[in-house]
Amino acid sequence: MKRKLKIYLPFINAGIQEVATYRVNWIFYMLGNALACFVSYFIWKAVYSSGGTDTMNGFTMSQMVVYIVLMFLTSTIIASDGAWVVGEEIRDGSIAMRLIKPVSYNATFLFQELGNKLPTEFALAIPMIFAVEVIRTTMSGEIQFSILGLLLYILSCIIAYLINFYFNICFGFIAFAIKYLWGANMMKNCIIGFLSGTVIPLAFLPDALEKLFLFLPFASLNYTPIMIYMGKYTGTELLYYLGLQIFWAFFFFALSKALWKAAVKRLSVQGG
Amino acid sequence: MKKLKSMFKIHRIFIAQEFKRMMEYKGDFIVGIIGFLMIQMSNLLFLWIIFSQIPNLLGWTVNEVVFIYGFSLIPKGIDHFFFDNLWAIGHFTVRKGDFDKYLTRPVNTLFHVLVEKIQIDALGEILTGIALVCITIPKLGANLNIFRILIMIVLIPFITLIYTGIKTITASIAFWTKRSGNIIYMFYMVNDFAKYPATIYNRFVQNIITYIIPFALTSYYPALFILRGENSLFNLGLPVLAAVVLMGFGILVWHKGIRAYESAGS
Numbered sequence: 001m002k003r004k005l006k007i008y009l010p011f012i013n014a015g016i017q018e019v020a021t022y023r024v025n026w027i028f029y030m031l032g033n034a035l036a037c038f039v040s041y042f043i044w045k046a047v048y049s050s051g052g053t054d055t056m057n058g059f060t061m062s063q064m065v066v067y068i069v070l071m072f073l074t075s076t077i078i079a080s081d082g083a084w085v086v087g088e089e090i091r092d093g094s095i096a097m098r099l100i101k102p103v104s105y106n107a108t109f110l111f112q113e114l115g116n117k118l119p120t121e122f123a124l125a126i127p128m129i130f131a132v133e134v135i136r137t138t139m140s141g142e143i144q145f146s147i148l149g150l151l152l153y154i155l156s157c158i159i160a161y162l163i164n165f166y167f168n169i170c171f172g173f174i175a176f177a178i179k180y181l182w183g184a185n186m187m188k189n190c191i192i193g194f195l196s197g198t199v200i201p202l203a204f205l206p207d208a209l210e211k212l213f214l215f216l217p218f219a220s221l222n223y224t225p226i227m228i229y230m231g232k233y234t235g236t237e238l239l240y241y242l243g244l245q246i247f248w249a250f251f252f253f254a255l256s257k258a259l260w261k262a263a264v265k266r267l268s269v270q271g272g
Numbered sequence: 273m274k275k276l277k278s279m280f281k282i283h284r285i286f287i288a289q290e291f292k293r294m295m296e297y298k299g300d301f302i303v304g305i306i307g308f309l310m311i312q313m314s315n316l317l318f319l320w321i322i323f324s325q326i327p328n329l330l331g332w333t334v335n336e337v338v339f340i341y342g343f344s345l346i347p348k349g350i351d352h353f354f355f356d357n358l359w360a361i362g363h364f365t366v367r368k369g370d371f372d373k374y375l376t377r378p379v380n381t382l383f384h385v386l387v388e389k390i391q392i393d394a395l396g397e398i399l400t401g402i403a404l405v406c407i408t409i410p411k412l413g414a415n416l417n418i419f420r421i422l423i424m425i426v427l428i429p430f431i432t433l434i435y436t437g438i439k440t441i442t443a444s445i446a447f448w449t450k451r452s453g454n455i456i457y458m459f460y461m462v463n464d465f466a467k468y469p470a471t472i473y474n475r476f477v478q479n480i481i482t483y484i485i486p487f488a489l490t491s492y493y494p495a496l497f498i499l500r501g502e503n504s505l506f507n508l509g510l511p512v513l514a515a516v517v518l519m520g521f522g523i524l525v526w527h528k529g530i531r532a533y534e535s536a537g538s
Contacts, residue, residue, distance in 0.1 A: 028454035032461035038477070039464045043322075046472035050326045057325075183303035183393065190310040199318050204325070 007103055008111040015115020026120065033072060040068045057203040062139030063230065064201075066132055070226045071198055073128045077121055078161040078221055085109060086172030087181045090267065099264070106169060106256060113165070149229055152238070156225035159245040164221055166252035173259040197223035217248040282379060283387045290390050301392040308396025312345065315467070316404075332469045335411045336499060342404025343498075344466050344491030347428050349397030351435035356391035358436075358443040363453035366446040369535050382440070382526050412499060420498050427508065430515040431490045435463075437518025438485070440526055447529030463487045469495075486514045 019026065048054075048061045059067065089095040098105050129150070136144050171188060193199050195218035202210050202223055213219055224241045227233050233241055294301050319341070323334040365371050374381045409416060442459050445452035462480075466487035470478050481488040489511040497507040 024449075025451060025454045028458045032454065032458035035458070035461040036464055039467075042473050042477070043468055046330045046468075047322055047326055050329050183300060183307045186307035187303070187310055190307065190314050194314050194317070199314055200321055204321055 008107060011108050011111035012115035012118075015112040015117075016119055017115075018112075019116045019120060030076070030124070033076070037068050037072045041065060044068070057201070058232075059201060059203065062136065065135055065139070066230060067201060067226060069128060069132050069135065070229055071222060073125060073132075074157060074160070074222050074225050075198060076124060077117075077157050078164045078225075079117075080113060080161065080165040080168045084172070084181065084185070086169060090263075095267070105260060106166075109169070110165060144231070146231065149231055152242075153225050153229040156228050156242060156245060159242070159249050160221050160225055162249045163217060163245065163252055166249065166256045167217065169256040170252055170259055173256075173263050192218050192221070195219065196221045197226070215244070217252070220245040220248050279379075279383060286387050287390060294392055304391075304393030305396045308393050309400060310396075312397065312400040315341070329469070330472055332471075335408045336495075337469065338404055339408040339412060339499065340469055340491050340495045341467050342401045342408065343424075343495055345397045345401030346405070347431035347490055348435055348463070349394045349401055350428070350432045351439070352391055352394035352397060354390055355386050355436050355439065356394070357385050357389040358439045359453065359456060360389075361385060362443040362446045362451070362456045364451075366533070367450045371533065372535050375530075381530060382523060386436075416498070420501065423508065424494065424498050427494055427511060430512045431494065433515035433519045434486065434490055434511065437515065437520075437522040440522030441518070444522070444525040444529040447533040459485060463490075466491045482510075486510075486518075489514050 044064045045061070048056065048064070054060055056064075086095075089098070098108060101108075133143075133145050171184075195213050195216055197213075197219065202213050202219060205213065214223070220241075224233075224245055228238065228241070316338070319334070319337060323329070323337075328334070329337055361371070374384050377384055409421070438459055439456060442452055442456040445455055462485045465473065465477065465481045470481065470488045470492040473481070478488070482493075493507040494511055496502050497504050
């Protein structure tokens with residue numbers, strides 16, 4: 001374990017340095033995404049004031065605001081761009097450099113990305129969680145913060161990130177067959193956006209669809225952690241959804257290994 | 273005049289070249305068009321679900337909202353179709369030093385960059401936009417006459433220039449900073465505000481999207497005129513003015529940027 005850590009620590013470090021180089025770029029990117037949150041906020045505000053009811057499908061307006069902010073935070077935490085990396089490396093042949101090293105292919109990505117994400121995540125998560133609590137408290141008039149909820153949310157996010165990471169690696173191998181990664185990625189994001197509740201909370205969908213989407217792996221990405229933080233899942237329901245998350249994480253982990261084996265067999269790299 | 277003619281000729285050659293390239297990778301562009309179509313479908317599904325819960329959105333009917341949304345897609349799609357290459361300038365052309373090639377050619381650099389590529393993916397946006405406008409127009413009521421529809425068509429090229437102008441300005445920043453892709457991205461996200469009627473936003477946001485980053489001029493204000501015939505001078509004049517000012521400023525910044533440009537990369 002210690003030896004393993006020593007191997008992969010440099011990858012984390014490289015990731016941290018990478019993100020430090022493009023910090024300004026990252027800030028603009030985040031600002032752009034934050035703007036999308038404001039659009040959501042206004043549209044929901046208009047919807048609630050047009051609807052004439054306080055609660056829609058179990059969400060009050062203040063819960064909807066919390067949902068939007070948490071969606072922004074959760075999407076950032078679990079984001080993973082393995083698909084691009086795999087596709088690019090197969091295309092330009094730099095994958096060969098990873099193959100000749102005695103380290104796991106997936107693991108090197110994982111740790112590099114962790115290094116990429118950790119500093120930014122802390123910089124983002126703490127103020128955002130604080131903001132969520134301020135919004136919740138002022139809009140409902142009572143303190144709703146629960147440390148257990150926060151811890152479960154963090155746990156759920158970690159599992160969600162692993163699902164996303166391995167899913168994207170799988171997708172990278174498949175997308176490589178399509179060749180046009182940009183287009184394929186757009187389709188993927190679009191489908192996931194809907195199935196994971198990013199576009200609209202799954203509770204707003206017709207019952208049958210909601211049930212189906214909740215079982216699919218994509219709800220495990222964003223929706224489950226957010227519902228856990230908001231205290232919508234309790235007791236056995238909570239255990240069920242956490243269990244489902246773990247199931248999907250293992251599923252995509254195994255699938256990525258299988259695809260990797262199949263891909264390496266067919267891989268031919270010209271030049272270097 | 274002769275110069276203009278030669279410019280058109282160059283444009284034609286570039287586009288022909290692009291089509292050849294596209295024919296080679298047919299699968300790519302089908303994937304791209306479907307991708308953009310799906311994004312539109314997802315947005316429409318969102319609107320549909322919302323409107324199944326409420327009678328109207330602060331007084332806007334579903335048809336009006338869909339019309340505004342659809343109309344906003346047409347100029348956006350046209351800009352995306354013809355002038356997508358500016359994204360590349362901001363993201364990597366300058367950073368990798370590839371911009372040098374434009375400086376060595378005997379045509380205006382901005383013109384060259386603009387006409388060099390077309391982005392077929394944008395058809396997903398343009399087609400959805402046209403379809404939505406055509407579907408909603410008959411349902412919007414009788415006071416919508418031919419005259420207004422003609423004005424709408426005339427307005428589209430100007431609105432397209434609002435997009436191209438903003439993209440030129442933000443892409444030009446890369447001449448100083450080497451990379452401005454995410455600044456373009458940020459401005460594009462402001463464009464999300466243009467998808468819905470501006471009355472759903474508060475005063476502050478309304479002012480920003482009207483006067484500072486004027487994406488509301490790309491759909492909401494023209495739609496006000498088309499749908500309700502309101503305040504034609506403001507609703508039509510401002511988009512045209514903004515188009516001229518933004519594009520003019522874009523050309524200015526671009527050429528200032530080129531003077532500041534130092535080749536990068538290897």
